Amino acid sequence: MISIWLRGLITRRPGALIATVAGVTIAVALLASLGSFLASAQASMTVRAASGVAVDWQVQVAADAKIAAVQSTVKSAPGVTAALPVGFAQTSGLSATTQGTTQNTGSGVVLGIPSNYAATFPGQIRFLTGARDGVLIAQQTASNLHVAPGDVVAIRLTGTKPVTVTVAGVVDLPQANSLFQTVGAPVSAQPTAPPDNVLLVPESVFAKISAAVTPVHPELVSHQLHVARSHALPSDPAVSYVSVTEAAHNLEAKLAGAGRIGDNLGASLDAARGDSSYATVLFLFLGLPGAVLAGILTVAVANSGADRRRREQALLRTRGASPRLVARLATAEALLVGVIGGAIGLGLSAIVGAVVFGSASFGASPLSAILWPVGAFIAGLAIAVLAVVLPAVRDFRSIIVSDARAQISRRRKPLWMTIYLDYLLLAVASIVLVITTQAGYSLVLAPEGVASIQVNYWAFFGPGLLWIGAGLLTWRLSNFALSRAPRALTRFVRPVTGNLAPIAAASMSRQRSLLSRAIVMFALALAFAGSTAIFNSTYQQQAEVDARLTNGADVTVTEPPGSAVPPSAASSIAGVAGVKSVEPLQHRYAYVGSDLQDLFGVRASSIAAATSLQDAYFQQGTAAQLMAKLAAQPDAILVSAETVKDFQLHSGETINLRLQNSVTKKLVAVPFRYVGVANEFPTAPKDSFFIANADYVAKMTGDASVGAFLVNTGGQSTDSVAASLKQKLGTTASVVPIGAARSSVGSSLTSVDLAGLTRVELAFALLLAAAAGGLVFALGLAERRRTFAIASVLGASRRQLRGLVLAEAAAIAVGGAIAGVLLGVVLSQMLVAVLTGVFDPPPTILTVPVGYLLVTAVIALAAIAGAALLSARESRRPAIETLRDI
Amino acid sequence: MSETAALFSAKAAGHTYGADDTAVVAVRDVTCSVMSGSRIALTGPSGSGKSTLLHMMAGLEQATRGSVSWDALGGHPAGRPDQVGVIFQGISLIPSLDAVQNVALPLVIDGMPYEEAQERARDAIGRLGLDALAAKLPDELSGGQSQRIAVARVLAAGPKLILADEPTGQLDRAAGIHVIDVLIETADQLDAALVVSTHDRTIAARFASRWTMHDGALTSMTASNEDPIDRTTE
Structure with a gap:
């Protein structure tokens, strides 16, 4: 009976059947496509989270442990591809004499790195100028000491004589926070900021320092093993996080106290799994209503055949059909619709996944790769049951045929x-x-x-x-x-x-x-x-x-530290084809109390033309209002919310910053008037910084040199403009198009x-x-x-x-x-x-x-x-x- | 148009559904005339061609052979509710319109302003004593009530020829008799010719002329001298 019924449906009512199948197909395909996308998004999050980590693990070698033994254990751990020793020595300060003046800094850290460190961990060191090996100095330290490649720096060591080294190159340490973490310490006990003064020295130099310091102050010297792991991780960041964390725990257990692991990779995946959950929720928010709507439409399509169904039921009844038989026939119809619609829907989403997302997989983990398609298929069946079985059974049980025909009558609300x-x-x-x-x-x-x-x-x-x-x-x-x-x-x-x-x-x-x-x-x-x-x-x-x-902008030209490029250099950049406007941006360091922060000098009246300033970046006014305030008041300054809190600042109050005078090379107090809060600013670091008028800063420090040029290309041809600029400016300046930033904006969901x-x-x-x-x-x-x-x-x-x-x-x-x-x-x-x-x-x-x-x-x-x-x-x-x- | 001109006349007219192997001859070689004021009952077994012939009279079906004409009506009556009114076997009211609106519909379609058409519709419903049904929707009416509203629709348009295709076919006997009463009353009020197809001999007996069809052909056309109105039961 059921096969006769289904054959009849297929041959006599193909239109209605196809319409219902199409509805189920859309719902299933939409849900399964969400799974495909999620799989691809999660996999890309994992890859991004892993590739964004410079050093996967930092193994802090215990003071009494032998480095070679720990290194051997670490190297033998599954997944480890490289483990290099890095020495850490505390210095009481650095000093350098340049152009007849001597600069001294406060305490700092000297790192001893093997020659292949930069090649093994390319994300850890960004070479700015000078040589790539030998003694490397951090950008900020070089600025503090006014040194450049070729200058001599004295490393002051507690309890022993200073060691002098010649700077070979200036570098930036993009991941200084994790590099200088206190391994094994809870978040609250981590240093609030990385050290201001950092020198990277070859192993041989470090050995000399270590030999001098260890006998008198062994606590000032320590060693770590920096570990690179295989990044062949499960696609789901949450699964990867668990796997990497477990591997770290396993290694710690093997080391039996000889080493503690700073799990940078795990921490990065930890953040990515939060984003991954956001992604899941986000896609449910966006996609679920569509699937529900497809379900409602399917039910409506099926309902358009209600008259036919009622007539057929009337015929079945006259031939003595029981409610059970009616339910079985309806269930068979629903299964036919659900299975065909579900299969086509899954096939469609696999094609969509392969074409659009580059993967026909339905999930990032094996479980979700099964759950998504099965869930979508079940949802399709449920829609088919709702659309076909429920109305059939309801009609059969509750109404007589003549009543059912009454489609238009005065109904109650x-x-x-x-x-x-x-x-x-x-x-x-x-x-x-x-x-x-x-x-x-x-x-x-x-x-x-x-x-x-x-x-x-x-x-x-x-x-x-x-x-x-x-x-x-x-x-x-x-x-x-x-x-x-x-x-x-x-x-x-x-x-x-x-x-x-x-x-x-x-x-x-x-x-x-x-x-x-x-x-x-x-x-x-x-x-x-x-x-x-x-x-x-x-x-x-x-x-x-x-x-x-x-x-910072469509293309950003960053000048090397210590260079004295005047704002007028903007006109030469503006001459490059495709450049619409150029905005010079000063970059200085300023002390507020004992705290050293970045200071950006801007041309307030025109900065907005070269970069996008969102209102969300600021407090106490919109972007336009605060830029207008800066433009109207030469000594106005925007500070971070943290600084406002730390120094109990009130709007309009004077804040004295110490900036270096370009002539005397000494720090001079420069008064600014606090007018607003900047939480974010193009090219600025995530933590505290200042925004002030470039002209005022130049006047007060005798230095108008520019740190970066923000180049507006109108969003067009950023790569070709960047290439032209690179050709024009040579290797002295770093030229970065926005495309590079797009692919590296952290592990955030954006x-x-x-x-x-x-x-x-x-x-x-x-x-x-x-x-x-x-x-x-x-x-x-x-x-x-x-x-x-x-x-x-x-x-x-x-x-x-x-x-x-x-x-x-x-x-x-x-x-x-x-x-x-x-x-x-x-x-x-x-x-x-x-x-x-x-x-x-x-x-x-x-x-x-x-x-x-x-x-x-x-x-x-x-x-x-x-x-x-x-x-x-x-x-x-x-x-x-x-x-x-x- | 002469006074003796027929409202409808057919000469050797026939109608075939489909073609070639699937062709079904519904009406064959019918020659007849419907004159003004006629009262005709069209009888015959199911499938004998009664409905098709009525639809040909209404201009709803074309003659596939022979010829048909509506000399007294001034030509083909399609879209002219003031010339021919049709009552169908099944319910022919639009479900989303109430009785008055259903009755007014052909008039509005014909171009009459809505308010005037409504007035005419209410008048027609009142003349048939159906005021209580005026505001009802088709789904709230019984089969007999629906057919009487359909008759009111014909009355409101005031045609010269009323065609009713088994108007009592889906009604019980009492309701059927009531509908026929109303139909005859309407035809009298309008002085219109009335052709009713029916299986029911009792109903047929109330008409002055009785035409019989068999296998698509008009096999007999008998007339009575008695006035059919005299045979009404009410």
Whole structure:
């Protein structure tokens, strides 16, 4: 019986079957594609987190342990590819005499590194100028001592004579924080900042220092093994984190107290797994509504065949079919639809994954690679059951056939409308939004060093309830507009219906339930498309802002330390083809109390033209306001929030900084007036820094030299402009295009390229919007066929019949578009608010992809119009033939 | 147009559904005329071609052979509710319109302003004593009530020829009789010709002329001198 039934469905009702299968396919493909994307995003996060670490492990060798023995144990540990010894010696200070003056620094650290260290750990040392081997001095130390390659530096050692060395090169240590960590100490006991004065010396020099210091102060000399591990890690950062952490624990156990491990790789993966959880949550937020919408559309498609089902059930009943048989037949139909739709959906998502994300895998870990497709497939089956089995069983049990035919009658208000569930849900959504955007709220909590991650699932309620509440409210308002405003409705439809307008309006008013459902579906599809597009654009925009913040501008030219490039050099850079404008940026170091901070001298009136200054970078004013303050007041200065707190500063107060005078080379006190707070600034470090007027700094220090030039190319041809600049400037300056920053903005989630997901989601959104628009007419097709036939035999022309359908199409298009746009904007704002942690820095305003939204609107409206006109073609069918079928 | 011109006339007219192997001849070689004021019952077994012939009279089906004409109506009556009114076997009311709107619909389609059409519709419903049903939706009406509203729709348009295709086919006997009463009353009010197809001999007996069809052909056309109105039961 079941096979006969299924054969009948396939041969006699292929259209309805295909439509239901298509709905299931979309839902399954969307869910599984999310899994594919997540797999690819997580894998890229792991790769990025691992590649961003200069030294994977720092093994602190115990004072009484033998370095060679520890090195041998470490090297034999699984996954270890290299282990090099590094010596650490504390110095009481460095001094150098240049140009007739002697500079002394405070305490510092001398590192003894083997000759192959830089090659083994390329991320640890950035060579700025001079030789790549021999004695290397940190940029800031070189600046403090006014030394350059070739100068002599004396290393003062406690309890013994100083050792003098000749500087061979100047370097930057990008990962100084982890390099100078206290291995094994908790976060609270870690040094607040890396040492100001650092020298890197060859092993032979270090041996000399060690031999002098160890006998008198053995505690001032220590050794570490810097370890490189294989980066063939599991794709999921969380799984990688666990695996690396376990390997570190295992090695520590093997070392039996001879060494403690500073797990830099684990720490980086630790941060990435938090981002990975964000990614999961983010994609659920963005993708789940689409899958649910696809489910609703599928149920609606299946429901469009309700009349057929009821007639068939009536026939089955007359032949004595039991409810059980009806349920079995419906289940067989649901399984057929679910299995075919699920299989096609998985196949489609595998193709999408391979084409868009470069991987047909559904998950980053073996478990998720199984869970995503299985989950998506089960969701597809569930949709099929909801669409096919439930209505069949419900109809069979609860209604008689003649009742079931009554599609339009005076129905009671649904319960949700009576109890104002829509308002209630929107109110709760607002409350959740307020709570989730309070200070201290965090969507994902990944405590450092703890394997488990907490996701604040409450946050899902905000957008979730907003979706449902807004959908119901749209329903209520559509119902209201269709039933309570007949005159307005008549005026609205008159352009397409002519003198039939009152009849069309009355008919639409009676069909308000069907039309409201269509308006809601269309609105939700548009809102899905809109919110996804707006969120993704805002996300991309912020990723770009992040890259610009890191790099400074489209192209940044950084002068080597100690060089005295005047601001006028900007004109030579401006002459390069493709350069729109150039902005010189001073870079100095200034002491506030005993604290040394970076100071950036800017031309406040024009800096914004070369780089993007977001309001989120500043406090006590917008970017524009604070730049205007700086421009208006020469001694104005922006300081970090931390400095404001540490020094109890109040707006307008004077703050004295000590800056080096270019003539005397001595530190001089320069008064500044504190006018605002800068948390971030292009090229500035993440911690404390100052922003002041370049002219004022130059005047007070007698030095107008520029640290960097921010080059604006209008976002175009950054690589070719950078290449031209490199050619022009030679090797003296470092030229970095923004593209380099895009691929290295830490392990933050903004580093994940959403472009692939965006393309997939937007394609699905478009499909759903078009389907929702077109489906509307499939829903009432049987009813419309009858209406057309009757109106036709009563003399209605084709134009009049088309007008009746177009009136409905116009109501759905206009109602759905208004509700969809409003909901899309509100949802985008809520998503951005709830997912604030995803953004770095948080966006000031939403970025609206006008082009995509217009294309979506046009396609969706075309789908409605197309479906309406197809529906109107029904009028070509001989009316009598139709009436005979009714 | 002469006074003796037929509202509808057919000469050797026939209608075939489909073509070639699947062709089904529904009406064959029918020659007949419907004159003004006629009361005709069209009888015959199922599949004999009654409905097709009625639809040909209404202009809803084309004659595939022979010729048909509507001389007294001034040509093909399609889209002219004031010339021919049709009542179908099944429910032919638009579900999303109430009774008044359904009755007004052909008038509005024909270009009459909506308010005027509504007034005419209410008047027609009132003339048939169906005021209580005026605001009801088709799904709230019984089969008999629906057919009477369909008759009111014909009355409102005031056609010269009323065609009813088994109007009692889906009704119980009492409801059927009531519908026929209303139909005859309407035809009388409009002074229109009335052609009703039916299986029911009792109903057929109430009409002055009885045409019988068999296998697509008009096999007999008998007339009675008695006024059919005299045979009403109410």
